[in-house]
Amino acid sequence: MSQIRKDMFSGEWVIFASNRKDKPYNYKRGAKMEENNKSVCPFCPENESMTPPAVFELKNEGGWEIRVFDNLYPALSLNSFERDFDTFYESHDGCGIHEVVVDTPEHTMDITDETDKHFLRLFGVLIERLEKIRNNEKVEYVQIFKNNGPYAGASISHSHWQIMGVPILTSEQKAAFEVFEEYKKSKNRCIMCDMVEHEKASQTRLIDENEHFVSLAPYASRQSFEMWIVPKRHISTMSQLEEKELKSLSVFLKDMLLRINAIREGISFNICIQEEAKSTPEGLFHWYIRLLPRIGSWAGFEYATRCFINPVLPETAAKFYRENRH
Numbered sequence: 001m002s003q004i005r006k007d008m009f010s011g012e013w014v015i016f017a018s019n020r021k022d023k024p025y026n027y028k029r030g031a032k033m034e035e036n037n038k039s040v041c042p043f044c045p046e047n048e049s050m051t052p053p054a055v056f057e058l059k060n061e062g063g064w065e066i067r068v069f070d071n072l073y074p075a076l077s078l079n080s081f082e083r084d085f086d087t088f089y090e091s092h093d094g095c096g097i098h099e100v101v102v103d104t105p106e107h108t109m110d111i112t113d114e115t116d117k118h119f120l121r122l123f124g125v126l127i128e129r130l131e132k133i134r135n136n137e138k139v140e141y142v143q144i145f146k147n148n149g150p151y152a153g154a155s156i157s158h159s160h161w162q163i164m165g166v167p168i169l170t171s172e173q174k175a176a177f178e179v180f181e182e183y184k185k186s187k188n189r190c191i192m193c194d195m196v197e198h199e200k201a202s203q204t205r206l207i208d209e210n211e212h213f214v215s216l217a218p219y220a221s222r223q224s225f226e227m228w229i230v231p232k233r234h235i236s237t238m239s240q241l242e243e244k245e246l247k248s249l250s251v252f253l254k255d256m257l258l259r260i261n262a263i264r265e266g267i268s269f270n271i272c273i274q275e276e277a278k279s280t281p282e283g284l285f286h287w288y289i290r291l292l293p294r295i296g297s298w299a300g301f302e303y304a305t306r307c308f309i310n311p312v313l314p315e316t317a318a319k320f321y322r323e324n325r326h
Contacts, residue, residue: 002094004017004168010306012171015094017075025132029110031077042072042156043102055099065118065126067102074098076166078138087121097133097165101125107158112257119250122161126273129163139165141173141277146236149268151294161271169277177277180284190234192286205314207321208255209306212248212325215256217314217321227256227291227321236276236285253289255326260293262324264275268294 042050045063056068068154072079076096084091103122104114114122128146134142145155146161168176183191199206199216207215207227215229229252235241243250260269270292278287295312302308 002074002096004076004091004092004094004166005084005091010171011166013092015166016074017073017094019073023220041068041107041156043100043156043157044107045105051100056125057111058121059288060229062105064102064105064123065100067097069102071098071100071162076164078136079172089188092168095138096167097136097139098130099133099163101129101163101256102122102158103132103161104159104304109159111146112254114254116247116250116254119254123238123241123246123250126161126163127241130237130307131239133163133165136165138167140169140279142275143167144275146272147268148270149266149294151290152270152292169279173274173277175275176214176245177280179283180286181281184284190286192230192275192288193221193234196230196232205318207318207323208228208252210248210252215250215252215321217318218283219314220309221310221312221314221317223292224295225293225317227255227260227293227315227317229253229289229291231287234283234320235287236280236283237287238273238275240287256291256321258326259324260291263293263295263320270294298302 001272002015005014005016006012007014018254031238032207040050045192048054048067051072052070054067054069056066057064058066076094076098078095078097083093101122103111103125104118122235130142130144133139143164143166144161145164148159150157175253180191183189187194196216198213200209200214204220207217209215209232212233213229218226218228229249230248231241231245234247261267270290272290272292274288274290281295297311
């Protein structure tokens with residue numbers, strides 16, 4: 001059962017999903033996270049009965065290449081939610097959508113081993129599911145993300161993505177959309193477009209660029225070696241990417257992931273695709289991807305203040321990435 005409650009002091013929404021405590025975890029816990037080889041992987045071919053039925057499959061001559069299904073342990077669900085009637089606090093039904101996208105049938109395939117053509121097909125599937133979920137009347141915002149490795153929150157080592165359609169506008173997105181709106185009102189321009197032009201001119205935090213995208217280390221990076229991939233063309237959602245841009249992104253993203261792998265062997269990282277919300281004014285937002293290597297974690301100061309301590313300047317991170325070009 002799921003329920004969403006609002007922190008009355010910070011304005012942040014918290015999802016409570018008690019069923020998540022029962023989800024499988026196939027890493028050995030310890031100082032060094034390793035896969036538990038004795039566990040059976042529910043995402044491998046011939047184990048499809050261990051997951052809910054597929055809602056979408058991309059197939060080839062050998063079987064499925066990409067498989068999408070409802071999360072067996074969803075944080076949000078259209079069928080399993082509960083109401084809270086405490087009128088002192090603000091809450092919301094835990095009604096939403098939570099899907100898993102298994103992007104390869106091969107258990108040991110790393111995302112950086114995939115071909116450019118496979119990335120292109122994957123983006124097509126993600127866009128198809130994005131549009132399907134966004135069209136649900138219960139959904140306000142769709143978050144596509146990948147937890148790669150145990151320190152990035154992955155519980156199953158077999159490569160996969162997740163898509164969550166949530167009924168509320170989260171505080172992170174709400175704050176970002178308000179910044180876009182204020183900048184548009186005051187300057188009649190897009191803040192992301194202006195930032196890209198500034199970073200291209202200064203070169204200090206620019207990592208690389210191709211015809212359609214730039215990669216950069218954001219000026220106030222919250223995490224060490226944080227990287228953004230931003231389209232040069234102003235678009236508000238992944239769905240607006242043209243075929244030539246998707247092909248360009250397929251090559252560019254893989255290149256950037258290989259540079260992240262150069263930080264250290266077996267590094268965990270998150271990929272977060274930042275989308276517009278239904279309530280966002282049309283054309284306001286500028287779509288982008290956040291790549292978040294997981295080096296260290298929050299400590300007491302961050303939890304107490306929500307002010308981040310980052311030991312790696314973005315200029316240093318950008319220089320490292322430029323020097324590890326593939």
